[in-house]
Amino acid sequence: MKKNLSILMIVIMGLLVLAGCSDTAGSSKDGKVEISYGFWDKKQVPAIEEAIKKFNEKHPNIKVKTELIPYGQYFQKLETAATGGALPDVLWMNGAHVVQYAEGKVIEPLSEHAKKDNYSLENYPKSLIDLYTVDGKVYGIPKDYDTTGLWYNKKIFDDAGVPYPDENWDWAKLKETAEKLTNKEKGIWGFAAVMGNQGGYYDFIWQNKGYIVSEDGKSVGFDKPEAVEALKYNISFIEEGLSPTQAQMAETAAGDLFSSGKIAMMFDGPWMVPEYKKNKDLDVTVVPKGEQRAVSIHGLSNVISAHSKQKEAAWEFVKFLGSKEVAEIYAKTGTVIPAYNGTQEAWLKSVPTLNLQAFIDGAEYAYPLPSAKNTGAIWQHETDILKKAWSGEESVEEAVKELSKKAEEELK
Amino acid sequence: MKPLPLQVETKSPFKVNSLIKTKKFSDYLWGYVMIAPTMFGLAIFYLWPILQTIYFSFTEWGSFGTFQWIGLENYKLMFNDSDLFQSIKNTTIYIIFTVPIGIFISIIIAVLLNQNIKGKSIYRTLYFLPVITMPAAIAMVWKWLYNGDYGLLNYVLSLIGIKGPNWVTNPDIALFSVMVVAIWSGIGYNMVIFLSGLQGIPSTYYEAARIDGAGPIRMFFKITLPLLSPVIFFVSIMSMIGAFQVFDLIFMMISKSSTALENTQSIVYLFYQHAFILNNKGYAAAIAVLLLIVILIITAIQMILQKKWVHYE
Structure with a gap:
């Protein structure tokens, strides 16, 4: 008898385990629909929560469950989830991955939905809509965007008696001022030549009228003379002792050095506003001109999973997230530049001490970040190979030759 | 138990039947039922993934779980992969230093803490603390200690007039900096195992040795070790x-x-890189299989060599 009892127990426990695995997502008993929303930036949680609250005032029967996944694991986790058909219903997407996800058919094309509802895509900067268009279909509704500005430390400029940077600056002036501001005794560097693509060497390559990925998407421009010159200009700051070395910036992030007053000038994006506004000495202006003035533009968008069981509810939510109302919530919090045209004014006012107009101006002369099927892998090759040039282990010519070869293999 | 299956083969069906009914068989059955949940878990979460990994090492992956059979291509690629050779070299250096030094220090500390000294449980706790701390937290704290410009370690060195190097970004010493942390954080775990081993040694041996006039060093080498x-x-x-x-x-x-990074990345780091960043899951699986084979061989060698130096009571 006792034996039978224990067998029964084992069976019951097994059933409980199985029950735990069963699919409880989707619609619940009381007619409510539940959708999940995946994103990575913790700084935006307050804005997202407010948006969901407003959304529920209009759609009380759609419950939104948020899933915060840190950026470091975001796309790895998504790829696993997409393989198993378990993506969040609505999720953040960036330009680097949209082609891969669209071609892999794991995200839903939104053009049809937009046409059916007469939803206008004219309300967003065209470069952002283009970024999320794959094979003529729009896959994401833009959420925000970011460009690059030249951040500087007013106190270091004042101490050295040098006028602040303005829109008349060019590459020569940047170099010349960096020389004046570098102060070895105080441990101050004039400029941080950060090895990063967006807000870094991509911007410099475009300023020198070079390109990253060719029009046909089959080759890269890293080994072209314009790009080589731009990279050399970047690295010259390190060689001449005007910037921390690559090793130093790998140990202590340049942004940390800048916000603690060790660096006079650096390129960075608006996503650093919440951090840099804490130091009252810091301000920002437009980037200096090379052959032309240019910066990277990139923005996130909200996309819908192709496997979602609640596509209608998800589309309602995405539409709402793309609305002016939500853009204004974002603008107010000052975390990101909202993509909805005309709402940027409110963002400018969110931090009156900083000249945030520089980032909005950037959209006029901006180049979208290139996106290919395996952009993540190209970025990895950039980091692996360019760091050798940045640290002086290899010449720029050697590095770009290797990089172009590896990057073009990924484009095939 | 051993002769049992042979007997079953040779006896008549009637005898086999009676055997099932014996108490011994029902004991075995219950044993299997009891370990079934664990075996089930092992099969699903370990054995099946291992078999799948071996299968995937012969495939090439596209996006989102699509793959195709490419035979031995991944293994052929390995022979021309300088990153793989470098990572094998790094891992080998790492093993050669961390394993013997880690064991040596742990034994010394375990022997010292096995004495009757004051506050020994406090020391034991202190040495064990790194084991219950998250590796990520340990790494973050050490990264700051090691910071070339603003780290505590180089600050202390500067007080005695030494300019410390960039511990974690200088390619020549970064691996050794990591090894120091690995040894430090592993001591506690090994120490506890050694302590339990030490306490299993009967004190009669030491008493006899002491009567014969052996000193502590000699006792350590002739009895303890x-x-x-x-x-x-x-x-x-x-x-x-x-x-x-x-x-x-x-x-x-x-x-x-x-x-x-090139001089520090281990085989598993390279596996991670290929599987999750570069999206070469097939090649990553091949690296995992290579690692499995190497570990099997090394462990087998250790099993054979142990006959020469391991003494069972």
Whole structure:
């Protein structure tokens, strides 16, 4: 008898385990629909929560469950989830991955939905809509965007008696001022030549009228003379002792050095506003001109999973997230530049001490970040190979030759 | 138990039937029922993934779980992969230093803490603390200690007039910086195992040796070490396997934009890189299989060599 009892127990426990695995997502008993929303930036949680609250005032029967996944694991986790058909219903997407996800058919094309509802895509900067268009279909509704500005430390400029940077600056002036501001005794560097693509060497390559990925998407421009010159200009700051070395910036992030007053000038994006506004000495202006003035533009968008069981509810939510109302919530919090045209004014006012107009101006002369099927892998090759040039282990010519070869293999 | 199956083969069906009814058989049955949940878990979460990994090592992956059979291509690629050779070299250096030094220090500390000294449980706790601390937290704290410009370590060195190096970004010393942390954080775990081994050695041996006039050093080498050898053997196999699989410390401590990465990345780091960043899951699986084979061979060698130096009571 006792034996039978224990067998029964084992069976019951097994059933409980199985029950735990069963699919409880989707619609619940009381007619409510539940959708999940995946994103990575913790700084935006307050804005997202407010948006969901407003959304529920209009759609009380759609419950939104948020899933915060840190950026470091975001796309790895998504790829696993997409393989198993378990993506969040609505999720953040960036330009680097949209082609891969669209071609892999794991995200839903939104053009049809937009046409059916007469939803206008004219309300967003065209470069952002283009970024999320794959094979003529729009896959994401833009959420925000970011460009690059030249951040500087007013106190270091004042101490050295040098006028602040303005829109008349060019590459020569940047170099010349960096020389004046570098102060070895105080441990101050004039400029941080950060090895990063967006807000870094991509911007410099475009300023020198070079390109990253060719029009046909089959080759890269890293080994072209314009790009080589731009990279050399970047690295010259390190060689001449005007910037921390690559090793130093790998140990202590340049942004940390800048916000603690060790660096006079650096390129960075608006996503650093919440951090840099804490130091009252810091301000920002437009980037200096090379052959032309240019910066990277990139923005996130909200996309819908192709496997979602609640596509209608998800589309309602995405539409709402793309609305002016939500853009204004974002603008107010000052975390990101909202993509909805005309709402940027409110963002400018969110931090009156900083000249945030520089980032909005950037959209006029901006180049979208290139996106290919395996952009993540190209970025990895950039980091692996360019760091050798940045640290002086290899010449720029050697590095770009290797990089172009590896990057073009990924484009095939 | 051993002769049982043979008997079953030779006896008549009637006898087999009666055997099932014997008490012994029902005991076995219950044994299997009891371990079934664990075996089930092992099969689903370990055996099946291992078999799948072996299968995937012969495939090439596209996006989102699409793959195709490419035979031995991944294994052929390995022969021309300088990154793989470098990572094998790094892992080998890492093992050669961390395993023996880690075991040596742990034994010394275990023997010292096995004495009747004041506050020994406090010391034991202190040495064990790194084991219950998250590796990620350990790595972050050490990364700050090691910081070339603003780190505590170089500050202390500067007080005595030495300019410290960039511990985690200088390609020549970064691996050794990681090894120091690995040894430090592994001591506690090994120490506890050694302590239990030490306490299993009967005190009569020491009493007899003392009567014969042996000193503490001699007793250590002639009694403690030989009788501890089964435990040393166990710890060395476990730390060797652990060292082969090192990933977290390197991942956390060495910046991706640092040129020291090439000289520190381990085999598992390279596996991670291919599987999750470069999306070469097939090649990553081949690396995992290679690692499995190497660990099997090394462990087998250790099993054979142990007959020469491990003394069982």
